[in-house]
Amino acid sequence: MDYLSDERKKSDFDVEAMKVAWAGSIQEFQLSDRMAKLVANDPVFEKFTRPMLGRKELLKNTLRKSAHAWKLIIDLRLSEEEAKWLRLYVDEPAYTDLHWGMFIPAIEGQGTEEQKKKWLPLAKKMQIIGCYAQTELGHGSNVQGLETTATFDTRTDEFIMHSPTLTSSKWWPGGLGKLSTHAVVYARLIVGGQFHGVHGFIVQLRSLEDHSPLPGITVGDIGLKFGNGAYNTMDNGVLRFDHVRIPRNQMLMRVSQVTKEGKIMQSDVPRQLIYGTMVYVRQTIVADASKALSRAVCIATRYSAVRRQFGSRDGGPETQVIDYKTQQSRLFPLLASAYAFRFVSEWLKSLYLDVKQRLEANEFSTLPEAHACTAGLKSLTTTATADGIEECRKLCGGHGYLVSSGLPELFAVYIPACTYEGDNVVLMLQVARFLVKTVSELGHKKPVGTTAYMGRVASLMQKNSAVQTAEGWLNPGAVVEAFESRAARMAVRCAQELAKFGNPEEGFAELAVDLVEVAVSHCQLIVVTKFFEKLQQDIPGKGVKESLEVLCYVYALFLLHKHQGDFLATGYLTPKQASLANAQLRTLYSKVRPNAIALVDSFSYTDHYLGSILGRYDGNVYPKLYEAAWEDPLNDSDVIDGFHQYVQPILKQRLHSAKL
Numbered sequence: 001m002d003y004l005s006d007e008r009k010k011s012d013f014d015v016e017a018m019k020v021a022w023a024g025s026i027q028e029f030q031l032s033d034r035m036a037k038l039v040a041n042d043p044v045f046e047k048f049t050r051p052m053l054g055r056k057e058l059l060k061n062t063l064r065k066s067a068h069a070w071k072l073i074i075d076l077r078l079s080e081e082e083a084k085w086l087r088l089y090v091d092e093p094a095y096t097d098l099h100w101g102m103f104i105p106a107i108e109g110q111g112t113e114e115q116k117k118k119w120l121p122l123a124k125k126m127q128i129i130g131c132y133a134q135t136e137l138g139h140g141s142n143v144q145g146l147e148t149t150a151t152f153d154t155r156t157d158e159f160i161m162h163s164p165t166l167t168s169s170k171w172w173p174g175g176l177g178k179l180s181t182h183a184v185v186y187a188r189l190i191v192g193g194q195f196h197g198v199h200g201f202i203v204q205l206r207s208l209e210d211h212s213p214l215p216g217i218t219v220g221d222i223g224l225k226f227g228n229g230a231y232n233t234m235d236n237g238v239l240r241f242d243h244v245r246i247p248r249n250q251m252l253m254r255v256s257q258v259t260k261e262g263k264i265m266q267s268d269v270p271r272q273l274i275y276g277t278m279v280y281v282r283q284t285i286v287a288d289a290s291k292a293l294s295r296a297v298c299i300a301t302r303y304s305a306v307r308r309q310f311g312s313r314d315g316g317p318e319t320q321v322i323d324y325k326t327q328q329s330r331l332f333p334l335l336a337s338a339y340a341f342r343f344v345s346e347w348l349k350s351l352y353l354d355v356k357q358r359l360e361a362n363e364f365s366t367l368p369e370a371h372a373c374t375a376g377l378k379s380l381t382t383t384a385t386a387d388g389i390e391e392c393r394k395l396c397g398g399h400g401y402l403v404s405s406g407l408p409e410l411f412a413v414y415i416p417a418c419t420y421e422g423d424n425v426v427l428m429l430q431v432a433r434f435l436v437k438t439v440s441e442l443g444h445k446k447p448v449g450t451t452a453y454m455g456r457v458a459s460l461m462q463k464n465s466a467v468q469t470a471e472g473w474l475n476p477g478a479v480v481e482a483f484e485s486r487a488a489r490m491a492v493r494c495a496q497e498l499a500k501f502g503n504p505e506e507g508f509a510e511l512a513v514d515l516v517e518v519a520v521s522h523c524q525l526i527v528v529t530k531f532f533e534k535l536q537q538d539i540p541g542k543g544v545k546e547s548l549e550v551l552c553y554v555y556a557l558f559l560l561h562k563h564q565g566d567f568l569a570t571g572y573l574t575p576k577q578a579s580l581a582n583a584q585l586r587t588l589y590s591k592v593r594p595n596a597i598a599l600v601d602s603f604s605y606t607d608h609y610l611g612s613i614l615g616r617y618d619g620n621v622y623p624k625l626y627e628a629a630w631e632d633p634l635n636d637s638d639v640i641d642g643f644h645q646y647v648q649p650i651l652k653q654r655l656h657s658a659k660l
């Protein structure tokens with residue numbers, strides 16, 4: 001029985017065509033769909049019991065799943081794209097993420113041709129397992145503050161890897177704790193007693209025979225993390241070196257080379273390339289944000305259509321909670337954000353692939369913008385997604401707090417995305433630096449790409465919004481100009497404030513809060529612009545483009561409403577215009593309502609991937625919640641173990657203590 005079938009009949013667009021629009025192309029949709037079904041139908045990938053497993057059992061289970069996934073990749077000759085979808089649907093953080101997602105890209109981006117030839121075949125066949133060992137106990141954000149040393153010994157042509165202090169212990173790298181045989185270790189390069197910056201080194205950690213740590217290496221897991229199951233399937237690790245020697249050719253030498261004689265040679269490659277792996281991963285994290293948010297939204301939307309509270313007259317059905325305007329005003333902007341993040345991630349991937357090609361050809365001019373976009377969008381989308389998942393939990397009322405809703409584990413596994421791969425505030429400050437630099441160069445350098453609007457800063461500073469009616473907001477030009485004016489005005493105002501400081505660094509530190517707000521407004525502009533650009537493309541299917549247009553306006557006008565203080569303070573909008581935007585938003589929610597279930601069905605998620613009783617495709621929530629309760633181990637017996645030992649004596653004692 002499909003309890004949501006009436007909801008599905010209400011929609012006025014072609015869901016199958018929307019699935020293709022969400023996936024990006026028919027090929028991508030088919031690929032993703034095949035992998036989703038492969039995983040959902042394979043009992044090895046069962047995950048309902050995960051939050052109840054102890055740590056050792058949990059990790060062993062992850063190893064079993066990873067081995068099975070790898071076997072499928074080999075046996076079915078899956079392509080890299082297929083393997084990425086497989087990883088997504090297996091839905092279990094594992095050491096393989098860091099191996100494929102950071103260790104291999106670090107060698108690809110920072111290794112010489114010779115190094116790539118040696119290490120990549122081993123890594124890609126998984127004959128070695130690698131991790132990305134950058135962060136230490138004492139330093140994560142401040143990469144130049146790392147303390148691990150790599151001292152060159154000219155006599156033996158080797159680097160000596162050493163952890164001189166407790167705070168220099170590597171701390172956090174995923175896959176390090178129990179599984180990696182190798183790591184790309186970031187350390188201070190010391191040659192002839194001089195410090196030459198932080199560089200990456202390939203270091204073997206464990207024996208390829210019996211997996212025991214090599215001499216001089218202390219390595220282990222850092223312990224339990226937030227939530228049950230969740231990110232505890234990952235062996236985040238600690239690592240210390242006691243004068244461990246590695247051959248000279250294991251320093252990643254695309255950026256700088258150390259000769260046998262101990263001379264440092266700089267190539268034409270900028271030193272920022274040492275941070276290049278982070279650009280790649282941040283881009284994948286933006287794509288993952290749309291997946292995580294859409295998943296939470298799918299659960300909350302389906303459940304909001306099933307759940308009824310109040311409003312029953314003459315014995316008729318109560319009101320579906322999705323029909324409450326307050327519920328819509330919390331849920332629909334998140335639905336719109338999921339689509340917005342999906343499309344901006346599609347754009348970001350193409351930007352990244354373009355930069356990657358250029359970097360391979362030693363062309364570095366677009367790297368700063370790629371860094372600003374990946375850092376800023378990683379920060380913006382992960383913050384919104386983490387907050388959004390928690391909001392979805394609240395939207396599901398009490399039942400959202402049950403593990404079987406899928407939301408607690410999704411939240412626990414997702415929230416470190418606000419911290420890893422760059423703390424979100426630290427990353428926004430990087431965007432702010434880029435913007436301040438762009439503004440300061442306006443006189444002699446034409447801004448391009450995502451900062452092109454700064455080239456029109458004079459007119460953006462003067463012109464105010466011309467919107468007169470709520471309908472007037474349904475105009476891409478009006479909306480984009482509002483976001484451009486807000487971002488440009490905030491950036492210029494901040495640059496003017498900065499100029500008052502004699503020392504720019506002091507000014508930057510003092511104005512950091514405002515600078516983060518400038519960066520956020522710039523990143524929101526990018527997301528809004530890319531959504532409108534997506535709508536310029538050919539999007540086939542009855543009603544698909546129209547539904548996406550509605551979501552695009554919901555996303556933009558919701559942000560405008562939320563940040564109306566900025567729009568008003570910069571003088572671009574009047575209070576009347578801001579309230580017209582809010583009135584339009586209410587109308588838009590009414591347009592989303594009949595399509596809400598179809599819009600989440602368009603994510604095409606299997607019940608396995610959603611992992612939620614509340615979000616079941618058939619909406620059969622109550623019987624399944626009831627059944628699931630009885631499967632809890634506490635209900636194996638009527639009288640629980642421990643009762644006779646610890647509770648019954650109290651009960652008996654109370655019979656005699658009448659004075660209480």
Ligand SMILES: CCCCCCCC/C=C\CCCCCCCCCCCCCC(=O)SCCNC(=O)CCNC(=O)[C@H](O)C(C)(C)COP(=O)(O)OP(=O)(O)OC[C@H]1O[C@@H](n2cnc3c(N)ncnc32)[C@H](O)[C@@H]1OP(=O)(O)O
Pocket residue numbers: 065066069070073080083084086087090094096097098100101102132134135140141142143144174272273275276278279281284367368371419420421422423426430433
């Ligand atoms: C189930 C089984 C399946 C089996 C098989 C599956 C197969 C699957 C195939 C593929 C799967 C792929 C999976 C991918 C998943 C990946 C999951 C990842 C999980 C997450 C793990 C998390 C890992 C980490 O956290 S790693 C550590 C990250 N650390 C950080 O991010 C540190 C943050 N700090 C910094 O970035 C920097 O230190 C800083 C930028 C904040 C400061 O640097 P600085 O001191 O040098 O300061 P400046 O501000 O002066 O900067 C100097 C200069 O450099 C420019 N810059 C800075 N950063 C960058 C950059 N990244 N790129 C380019 N340029 C950069 C900056 O702008 C300055 O430039 P100027 O021109 O102004 O000088």
Ligand SMILES: Cc1cc2nc3c(=O)[nH]c(=O)nc-3n(C[C@H](O)[C@H](O)[C@H](O)COP(=O)(O)OP(=O)(O)OC[C@H]3O[C@@H](n4cnc5c(N)ncnc54)[C@H](O)[C@@H]3O)c2cc1C
Pocket residue numbers: 098132133134135138139140141142171172173174231236416419420421422423424425426429
């Ligand atoms: C689950 C997980 C997995 C991880 N995996 C890896 C991995 O595989 N490899 C790896 O190397 N690392 C990994 N990390 C480490 C991660 O990259 C760092 O934790 C992250 O970069 C943040 O650095 P930090 O811990 O030093 O935070 P800190 O920099 O100490 O941040 C603490 C606070 O200080 C603030 N702050 C710091 N600097 C500034 C500043 N300049 N201005 C204003 N505020 C500031 C931050 O905003 C934050 O509020 C992982 C972390 C987690 C949680």
